[in-house]
Amino acid sequence: MMPSRRPMMTAGAPAQRQRGLVLFVALIVLVAMTLAGIGMVRSVDTANLIAGNLAFKQGTIQSADRGIETAFQWLIPRATGTALYNTDPAAGYFSAPPVQPPDYYDPSVWANSGCVNGCTPDPDTGVTIRYMIHRLCKCAGTAPEGNCPSGEPNECGISYDTSGKSPGGSKTSGAAVYTSTPIMHYRITVRADGPRNTASVVQTTLAIRQ
DSSP states (O other): OOOOOOOOOOOOOOHHHHHHHHHHHHHHHHHHHHHHHHHHHHHHHHHHHHHHHHHHHHHHHHHHHHHHHHHHHHGGGGGGGGGSOBBGGGGGGEOOOOOOOOTTSGGGGSSSOOGGGGGGGOOOTTOOEEEEEEEOOSSSSSSSSBBBSSBBBBOOOOEEEEGGGSSSSSSSSOOOOSSOOOEEEEEEEEEEEEEGGOOEEEEEEEEEEO
16 A cells, blocks of 8 residues: 655745734734824814914904994094984994893894994904994983883983082982982993904993083
8 A cells, every 4th residue: 555645734834824914913003003193183183273263262352342442432422412312223322222132143133233444354353343332221212311201210320420429318318419420321242253253242331421
């Protein structure tokens, strides 16, 4: 009988299998590194976008000061007399505040408002500034000391200089009677719209002598 011959295993077979495994692991590591790199780039882009939006937001808040100053300069020459008894929507002036506070971030609320630079974006900052002025009185179109259409007294936010008081009773015994010129209170609301759809609303209250 002829002896059977068994196939001999070559020494190179295990090395070939190892090289295939190393290539597979290297591909997995390469994919993982690629995904990590993409995630890092997106994270940096997001951080830069957030930082830019915060900078534009801060810019609109700072620009709102121009709206307050413009509204103040509009009020000063009209503070005496009866000019401010009546509403002037074209100038953004209202002789009484709304019954329900509006959403000042709604653009439709600003259909009647005053503007800085003609409601066009500032060439340096790109910010558009609008403002509204509300006389802090109960009734519109009524003198501070007058009566509302309903017959009720027109209650207004008025203060007096304490140096102008004289002794005597007004409502209670011993109360001071104020003889100085009344100081009317007005609320100014400013909206500043900047780049990247940023918007800021700022409110302040002014006291102006009548």
